[in-house]
Amino acid sequence: MAEAAAETKKSKPGWRTLARSLKNPKSGYMALFGFASGLPFALFLGTLYAWLSEAEVELETMGVFSLIGLAYAFQFLWSPLIDKVSIPGFRKLGRRKQWIVPSQILLGVILIALSLSNPTNEAIGWFSLLAGIGALASATQDIAINAWRIDVADEEATLDILSTVYQMGYRLAALVGGALGLIIAARIGWPQTYLIMGGILLAIGIAGLFAPDSKAGENxxxxxxxxxxxxxxxxxxxxxxxxxxxxxxxxxxxxxxxxxxxxxxxxxxxxxxxxxxxxxxxxxxxxxxxxxxxxxxxxxxxxxxxxxxxxxxxxxxxxxxxxxxxxxxxxxxxxxxVMPLVEFVGRMGWSLVLILSLVLTYRICDAIWGTFAYPFYLGELEYTNDEVAFASKFFGVGAIIAGLALGGYLLTVIGRMATLTLGALIAALTNLLYADMAAGGANMQAASDFIGFSALINFMAPFGSEGLPRLTFTIMWENLAIGIAGAAYVAWLSSIVSKKYSAVQYALLSSLTLLVGTLGRGALGEMIEDQGYYDVFILTTLIGFVAVVLCVFEWIRVSRAGAKSGVVTPDRHDAAPEPAE
Structure with a gap:
């Protein structure tokens, strides 16, 4: 009886479970790896364009740098190497660390090399080559880090918590490499800024040497x-x-x-x-x-x-x-x-149709909407750059991190599938907030005034216009929803892949999420031109409801799979059951 009571106390969900998971060293390394994953993405695909603009690089030449995005979009093409190949001289680091640590050190060296280069139209070739190699190294470490997270998860450092911590580190890096990078560069210059960022990645690479991992060649x-x-x-x-x-x-x-x-x-x-x-x-x-x-x-x-x-x-x-x-x-x-696909298809069977449908629809609203956010804020609503930066970069990133923290807590309390379904629902409903903004924002302004949020924003951002509180209010709720949904989605996606083939299977599934957003932007752009933003937000809300329905069906599937395997609460387990050998 005492043993059962102790087990019940140990497994009791809530803040204690969350705190115990966060104390595990794996969570600390996960935060570092998440930061190392998000920093190059922000530096290569965002901040770098600001540096090139100040260096007066021609727009046609800058277009070459958009190639960098292909490394992230099609990273799954070399994901089998991460699962199968060991790097000579680095095998002793571990199965995943032999890819993670060298990638991080290479990224640090490349950022330092960029800081010593001159991005002019005449010398742009060497500069673009360094950035391209950096993007490949960044995408490679992303594959390995996602696989590491799935591999090292256990009953204390659960997959749900590690997935949440990873995203927190990633979002914080986006803030550091984006908005903070711009602020630092305005004061000390771009070369010095990239030198600092390179030093940070070198430090993380060195710290990563001490992270736990399985041996190379060992599952x-x-x-x-x-x-x-x-x-x-x-x-x-x-x-x-x-x-x-x-x-x-x-x-x-x-x-x-x-x-x-x-x-x-x-x-x-x-x-x-x-x-x-x-x-x-x-x-x-x-x-x-x-x-x-x-x-x-x-x-x-x-x-x-x-x-x-x-x-x-x-x-x-x-x-x-x-x-x-x-x-x-x-x-x-x-x-x-072939084996990663055979294992996944054989294990999932016809459930694969449901899983792929959910992968394609769960984050589609966020993926498509991101491209049109700034045209909506700056063009349609006529906010200034400073106002948008305050609402979306500073306050917005904080709201996402808060949403991730809340999502991590919900994962420990109500379980993975319940949080996944809730995240899909609130993410869909936040589109209605933007529909109100497109119609004038009267409801958002009234709600912001009622709870005293408007007074807070006017105090924090005295430079803002009368409409800044309702924009910040809307972005806050959307980003909270994105944080909750993101925590649940990455945890669920990580849970359905096999640990034996985690690099390939996760890279393939996550690439579908990225691609569907890219493919839908053209059609959505035409709809905005023809019908306006209001109708678009109603449509994205309906698409979000489709994801909610699919989440319910997936919840049922997971529950039935757990019942068959004798697992009481399958949605809280660290990974999907492995098939019998």
Whole structure:
């Protein structure tokens, strides 16, 4: 009885659970890694343009730097390397740290090198090369950090809390590398600012040496990669000829996708400004086909392979001898490219349709709306740059961090799926707040006045106009909702991938979230032109309600899966149950 009471006390949700998780050293390292993940993104895709503008770099030349965004959009293309390849000389650091630490140190060196460079039109080639390598290193560390978070989660440093802490660090880095970076540069100059940022990343890279991790070549469950490869040649596994054909098809599709991206990058760097392809057009026109080639068709192939194995068709009737030569290489490539999809599709079955639908819709409102936020604030509502910076950068980032903290607390109290559903609902409803702003903002102003928020903002920002409180009020509630939804979404997305293939599976799923926002911006922009912002916000609210319905169905699926496996509260567990070997 005493033992049961102690267990009940230990597992009691709430602030104690949250505090215990935050005290775990893994949470501290997660915050550092989250900061290291968000800082380069802010410096390469935001602040860098301000530096180039001050250096009077031509707009056509600056367009080359938009290529940097491709590294983040298509990072899943090299995610199999993170799961499969060990870096010579860095294996002892650990399975994920052998990628994380070198990437962070390389980023620190690149930022310092940028601080010593001169971004003029004549010397922009070297500058852009450094920034491009930095973006690749940044996207690579993102893959490894996401996989590390999934791998090291345990009963104390839970996946939910680590996911929340990661986003807090990421958002804080966005503030430091964005708004704070601009303030620092205005006082000491851009080179000195990037020198400081480079030093910060070097320090994080050194600190990361002491973070926990599994050994290189070893899976988190204690098995090693060679044992996984050996299992491919056991009785009951798919025939090598079948695997080879599947690998050939998937490998060809991935090679074509990588070739298309590399060709585009070459054309953008080597061609004259007037002949360079447009990055946005490339993402819209080729992005869906890249996803089809690397995700959709391979998933269908993986589904067929999983069904063949389940039916006992095209499987080996006896063990094969140890692999050598070509068969050795084929097994390695199959393990890197095909097995992550076979495992995921085989484990999820038809539930994959629900999961992909939720991935595509859960954050679609945020992903699409972000592009039009500043035109709405500055153009439609006619706020000044200072007012928008105060409301969205300073107050807004604080509201997101507060939302993440609240989301982390809710994850410990009501569980992952309940928080996911609540986050989808309130994120959808906040679109109605913007609809009111588009209609004049009378309700937002009245609510802000009623609770005394307007007086607070007028005191904090005396430079602001009469309408600044209602803008800040609206952004505050939206960002609180984004924080709650973001905490739940990353925790859920992390929970449905296998720890054995976390780098590939998470990168593939997260890339879908990024792509759907890019694809929807063109249509939404046309709707804004034709019907105005008010109708757009009503539409995004309805899309958000679709995500709420899908969350309910996913909640039911997770509950049923937990009931079958004997798990009492599956939505609070650290990861989805691994399939039987």
């Amino acid at each position: 988190v469950d204690g098995t090693v990669t060679d044992e996984l490869l050996l299992s491919l040649r056991k009785k009951g596994e798919l025939k090598p000829s079948v695997r080879a054909k599947a690998l050939g098809a998937v490998g060809l599709l991935w090679a074509l996708a990588i070739g298309v991206v590399l060709t585009f990058m070459y054309m953008s760097l080597a061609y004259a400004p007037e002949d360079r392809p447009n990055p946005t057009d490339f993402t819209v026109n080729y992005g869906p086909w890249i996803i089809v080639a690397t995700v959709v068709i391979p998933a269908l192939i993986a589904g067929w392979l999983a069904s063949q194995k389940a039916k006992g068709e095209n499987v080996m009737t006896e063990d094969l001898p140890e692999r050598a030569g070509n068969s050795y290489a084929v097994d390695h490539l199959y393990r890197a490219l």
